[in-house]
Amino acid sequence: MRGKKSRPVRGMNAALADGEAGVGEILPARRPRALWQLGAAVAAAAACTAATAVTYHAIANRSISFSGEVTPAHTYYLNFPATGSVQTLLVRPGDHVHAGEVLATQQSSVAAANLQAARAAVAADTALIAEDEHPATDPNTAAQDQLALAKAQSDASSAQGALSLVQTDTASQITAQTTAISSDQTTLTDDETRYTQSCGSSPTPPTTPPTTPPAAPPPHPSPSPVPTMTPAGPIMTPLTAVKGPAAVVAATPDPALCQNLASQIDRDAANLAQAKAQLSGLQSNTQSQVQQDQAALSQSQSVVQAAQAQIDAQGSALTPATLAQARSQLATAQAQVAADALALQQTTILAPADGVVADTAGAAGDLVGPDGVHAYSGPAAQSGTLVDQQPGVQLFVPTPAAGSGTADENPGTSALITVYSSPLEVTAQLPESQMTTVHEGRTTSLGLTSDGRTLTGRISQILLDPARVPGATYYDVTITIDNPPSDVLAGMSVNVTLN
Incomplete structure (x- = not known):
């Protein structure tokens, strides 16, 4: 009898059916890992952690660079406090200087004369106060008073001489500056004429606006008044058509020639504006100096009057009001001595610290004041010129000015001496x-x-x-x-x- 086909046995009994492992077969347990394998795994994890920490530390502490610039400890821009001519310039760029070293001097004859007159006034006032406080009773009193009067008159004469000296000096400077203005005006007019003749079909070249001449110093009772010379009329007038042979213009103007002429006209206008600015500063400084010398002269004349009053009042008792007035005059004279001594000291520029001269902007004979030396800003600062229209290396550094910044409004100034301190x-x-x-x-x-x-x-x-x-x-x-x-x-x- 044919046996029945057996069904596949599943589950726990599958292994007992025909001796083969089935789905529910129970396999023997795996062999446990060796200790060296566990150690290797731990070491690998530790190495990874250490590498991560080192990398983080390196990233957190890496060097970072920044841009910097070498600079001096301090930069000094040195000018004379009062406007005047440079007498000597003793340093050049690159010179090493020490604190207190003389760098430049200014003409000081007027300041020295003012100081001498002020010291004489102090001496006269001191003598008068001593005489007032302790009247002399000896027979020589009259002679001493006469001597004091003579000394006061001499001091007044010295003050008058100082006033005359500054008048003469400033008059010559104003005359020279006015001549320079006339020369610059003539040069500008000639260049404009050339432009009209050569480039009649081109646009009219730029011109400078008229300027109002600065006010002259007020009149004074001195026998030698300071002459005030101002430019006559406007700087320029609009160009008119040239008649006659000069009216013949080339049919096709040369662009390069016209460009050069336009640039030259810009430079002429800048030079003219610079000369006018120098004249304005000179006249302003002249007015201040004249007023100062007039005050010194008035003070000396007051001393003369006091000395004469002392002679007239011989034998009369002095009142406290008279003594107080004399002491007030002495205090005023001493203050004037201090001011004149400072003015004389400021005609010399001293090195404020040890360092090196970085730049000088003038030479002996230049007119220098509190704002520095009037500097030509160069073609780079002039609008409409070839240099202004094309980029590249510029030999002149333009100096910015207030307003629109054009050269004819403010030519710009530069410090006479620039010192870098160590x-x-x-x-x-x-x-x-x-x-x-x-x-x-x-x-x-x-x-x-x-x-x-x-x-x-x-x-x-x-x-x-x-x-x-x-x-x-x-x-x-x-x-x-x-x-x-x-x-x-x-x-x-x-x-x-x-x-």
Whole structure:
């Protein structure tokens, strides 16, 4: 009898059906891992953790560089407080100077004469007060009073001489400056005529607006009044058509020639404006000096009157009011001595600190005042010229002026002497994100971009006044250079790295 086909046995009994493992077969347990395998896994995990920590530390502490610039400890711009001619200029750019060293001198004859007259007035007032407080009873009293009167008259004569000297000096300077203005005006007119003749079909060249001459000093009782010379009339008039042979113009003007003539007219206008500005400053300074000398003369004449009154009052008792008036005159004379001594001292420029001369903007004979030397701003500052229209290297640095900034409105001024004081430093701007790690005394590496050298330095100052730009805030940091080489100059670029 054929047996029945057996059904496949599943589950726990599958292994018992025909001796083969089935679905529900129970396999033997796996062999446990060896200890060395567990140790290797732990070591690999530890190495990965250490590498991650080292990488994070390196990223967090990597060196960050910033741009910086070599700067002097301080920059001094030196000028004479009063307007006058430079007598000597004793330094040149690159000279090393020491504090107190004489750098330049100004003509001081007028200041010296004023000081002498003021000292004489003090001596006369002192003698008069002594005589008033202790009247002499000896027979020589009259003779002494006469001597005091003679001395007071001599002092008044000295004051008159000082006034005459400044009048003569300023008159010659005004005459010379007026002559220079006339010469500049003639040159400008000639160049405009050439432009009209050669470029009649081109646009009319720019002209300078008329200027009003500065006011002259007020009249005074001195026998030698200061002449006031001002430019006559407007500077320029509109160009008119040239008649006769000069009216013949080339059919096709040369563009290069016309451009050069237009540039020359701009320079002529700038020179004329500069000369007029110098004349205005000279006349203003003259008026102030004349008033000062007139005050000194009036004071000396008051001393003469007091001496004469002393002679007239011999034998009369002096009242307290008379003594008080004499003391007031003495105090005024002493104040004038102090002012004149300061004015004489300020005719000499001394080096304010040890350092190096960075620039000089004048020479002996130049007219220098509190604003410096009137400087020609060059063709780069003139609108409409070829230099202004094309980019590139410019030999003249334009000086910005108030208003529209044109050369005829303000020719610009430059300091007579510029001094960089020692030692050199590095100034860098750091973003606010780095300020938490910056402190005074932190060492830095300074890489010179000029030759690749690396210097060392330390942060010496942190300025807390922020510099804000859209989206960022920076702080200025000053770094002292350790043993700076002699060939490192102010203005060099530096890459600053915080160590």
